[in-house]
Amino acid sequence: MKDIIVTEKLNIGYEEAIIVEDLNLKIPKHRITALVGANGSGKSTILKAISRILNPVGGAVYINGKTIKEQRSKEIAKQLAVLPQNPVAPDGLTVAELVSYGRSPHQGGFGVLSKHDKKMVQWAIDVTNMREFADRSIDRLSGGQRQRVWIAMALAQDTEVLLLDEPTTYLDIAHQYEVLYLLKHLNEREGRTIVMVVHDLNHASRFADHMVAIKEGKVMRSGTPQEVMEPELLFDVFGIYSDIITHPRSGLPICLPYVKEEKGNTSESNSLDRKAAYHLSYEGIY
Known part of the structure; x- marks a missing residue:
């Protein structure tokens, strides 16, 4: 399986703070990859560096075998599209106008939509x-x-x-699945490579072929959902206790998190349970 995106000893930071250090990451081509980890683990930062929204402090990012440094922005924009967290549109834009901005990398100097551009805009509006x-x-x-x-x-x-x-931010459960099935369709029918930051582990297991568990800017494990969805690893990454069962329809692993009953009054036990309860309440694991 060929890797379409590869990072080598990638260091990413803001000002003097290094968020991600010596990251070696491989994104398989024609697959859906889910980046999972607690808030602040570096998932979004990694995505920004891959897309050149954020310049790395050191190391390299390769797309189709070429470093992003040696490619022009327009060349990169023809290879990958980015949906950041909480994007903001200019006031007054209509849906069709905003969607048409996606055609910018393919347009000439005058920015006029071609017949094909209009067709792609309409298709994108329809499928969503x-x-x-x-x-x-x-x-x-x-x-x-x-x-x-x-x-x-x-x-x-x-x-x-x-x-x-x-x-799937802001979407109710029906629309979450609508978007995720759309991405699955694009992957299976058109061979698109998809990399997404996902908070719901069960969504990641259900819709991703490849999962990468990240903690404090480091890859703790990568592989299939079966290889990543293990109780010991999830506790290390998220601080949660969990049972992993098999989905009766898909055969894929499902995470059932829980707060371990206290069997003593030690500070360590209380600390672990509080940490687990925090993640259950705020990290959107389940």
Whole structure:
């Protein structure tokens, strides 16, 4: 299996603080990869460095065998599209106008949409079920609808790789599955490589072929959901106790987190349980 994105000894930071150090990461081509880890573990930072939104302090990122440093921004934009966390659209833009921005890397100097550009914009609006809102202003949409518009813009870019930072944010459970099945469809039918930051471990297990567990900017383990979804690893990465069972339909692992009953009054026991309870409440694991 060929790796489409590779990092070598990648160091990423903000000002003088190093968030990710000596990262060696491989993203398999034509697969869905889920980056999982607690808040602040470096998942989003890694995604920004891969897409050149954030310049690494050291090391290298390779896309299709070439470093991102030796490629122009427009070349990279034709290979990968990025959906960051909490994107903000300019006031007054309609859905169709925002989605059309995804065609920018493919346009000439005058920025006029070609027939093919318009077709791609319409396709992206349709597959994200936003056709009835195409002429509506972005600021008149709900949070979930806005998220679907941003995904549509990334799809309109028509790239081999999609990088998505928490793509199901703001969506109810029905629309979460709608988006995730759409991504699965794009992967299986069109061979698109998808890398997404996911907080829900069971979503990652269900929809990703490849999982990467990250803690404090380091890869703790990467592999199939079966290889990553192990109680000992999940405790190390998230600080949660969990039972791992097999889904009766898919045969994939499911994480059932729990707070361990206290069997003593030691400070260590209390600390571990508090940590587990914190993650259950705030990290969106289940």
